[in-house]
Amino acid sequence: MxxxxxxxxxxxxxxxxxxxxxxxxxxxxxxxxxxxxKRRDPPPPPPVLIPVQGLDVDFGSISAYPDGTLIFDGRRVLIHIRDVADHGGRTHIPRFHISNCRTLIEMKSSGRFEKYVVAEAEDGNFYIRYNTGPLKITKLDVCQNCLENLAWDGFFNQMSKNSRSAIVSKFSPKRFFEKYPKSLHPVVPVYTSATAPINxxxxxxxxxxxxxxxxxxxxxxxxxxxxxxxxxxxxxxxxxxxxxxxxxxxxxxxxxxxxxxxxxxxxxxxxxxxxxxxxxxxxxxxxxxx
Known part of the structure; x- marks a missing residue:
């Protein structure tokens, strides 16, 4: 049968x-x-006048430190989305992250966390690729959910828009690393700005x-x-x-x-x-x- x-x-x-x-x-x-x-060309050398400290970081994995900051290989780091896609003619410029905020938690839970890459730039400049074009150095703003997570300068999302904008505009990675020295612990993007394959x-x-x-x-x-x-x-x-x-x-x-x-x-x-x-x-x- x-x-x-x-x-x-x-x-x-x-x-x-x-x-x-x-x-x-x-x-x-x-x-x-x-x-x-396609065979990937090596990333272009950064302009001499723009600091490149940490843009070519090798890393294994990332974790949240007890104070909420992001740790890779025993050092505090920043992370951001490097490849930016054009959705129906609209391009969303990403923010960089300094803590394990609710945005990152949501990205992890939806399996989209590997879109992020590690950086240690202290001047707010990051390598960004628009669609499949070449890497471009772009000034990014810090994530507001990260600021609220760390209560940076008293930031909270219920503040007035002007108050929030003022804190975002004054934020600098250099000052962040002065308060939270680059320092320890490990789950994360698999690539750095220079080594990530083209999406x-x-x-x-x-x-x-x-x-x-x-x-x-x-x-x-x-x-x-x-x-x-x-x-x-x-x-x-x-x-x-x-x-x-x-x-x-x-x-x-x-x-x-x-x-x-x-x-x-x-x-x-x-x-x-x-x-x-x-x-x-x-x-x-x-x-x-x-």
């Missing part, structure tokens, strides 16, 4: 959809082509995404959706990076999402302005969960 294929069972898949459980792919062992990246798709991304869609049978893996799309409709099926790192193409970091579910992911609302999204919604309106 041949057992039924539980993955292809229409009744079981209907039940999974009703209880918002993901479709079962447990029998599948996803094997994808190895990512192929961009590998050159063979089309091949990787096509193969994942094929192996997952052109189904959206969002719980509660599970819409099935044929190969002819695969342009409505996207491959999403869970941790937002485009260069991390491990099967466990990739998920197939229909364009409707993809548009509901953090920082992906710009997808809703695409013609394909509007076509998809009109075509699958009756079964849409978005």
């Amino acid at each position: 041949k057992l039924p294929d539980f993955i292809e069972s229409a009744s079981l898949n209907s039940l999974r959809s009703r209880i918002k459980a993901p479709l079962s792919f447990y029998k599948l062992s996803i094997v994808l082509p190895a990512p192929q990246f 961009d798709y590998p050159e063979n991304w089309d091949q990787i995404s096509r193969e994942l869609k094929r192996q997952l049978r052109y189904r959206c893996q969002q719980p509660g959706c599970g819409i099935e799309l044929s190969e002819e409709l695969k342009n409505f099926l996207h491959v999403h990076h869970k941790n937002a790192l485009k260069n991390d193409c491990r099967p466990e970091n990739l998920v197939c999402l229909c364009i409707g579910c993809h548009a509901n992911q953090p920082n992906h609302s710009h997808i809703k302005s695409l013609p394909e999204y509007k076509t998809f919604v009109s075509k699958f309106q009756s079964s849409a969960n978005f």
Whole structure:
């Protein structure tokens, strides 16, 4: 007696959809082509007049010291997002962090902490890459949640906007390190400003995404959706990076999402302005969960 294929069972898949459980792919062992990246040029030398102390720090991992500051390899450090993406024509300039604030805690819990890199710059200048362009030295402001976490100069988020702005504008990493000397302890970004790989798709991304869609049978893996799309409709099926790192193409970091579910992911609302999204919604309106 041949057992039924539980993955292809229409009744079981209907039940999974009703209880918002993901479709079962447990029998599948996803094997994808190895990512192929462009050879990275060494980072440009910094201008002579701009201090570069600590920008090329080697580090293993980061932890919060009992006083709330960030520690790497026995030293207090600053961290910031180095690669800045353009979301629908909008570019958000990041803040640098001096403590284990609620922003970092949220990034850790959502698996997006590896977007950060370590720095020890004392003048507020940091290396930033816009999209896939060259590194540029940019003046960044300190994170206000960090200031509140350390009660720096009496800062708290319920202060007036002018009072908060005044403390932010007066803040300097040099003064911070005078109060909290660079000093001990270890979980963290894996890269420094100079060594972090470019957060961009590998050159063979089309091949990787096509193969994942094929192996997952052109189904959206969002719980509660599970819409099935044929190969002819695969342009409505996207491959999403869970941790937002485009260069991390491990099967466990990739998920197939229909364009409707993809548009509901953090920082992906710009997808809703695409013609394909509007076509998809009109075509699958009756079964849409978005």
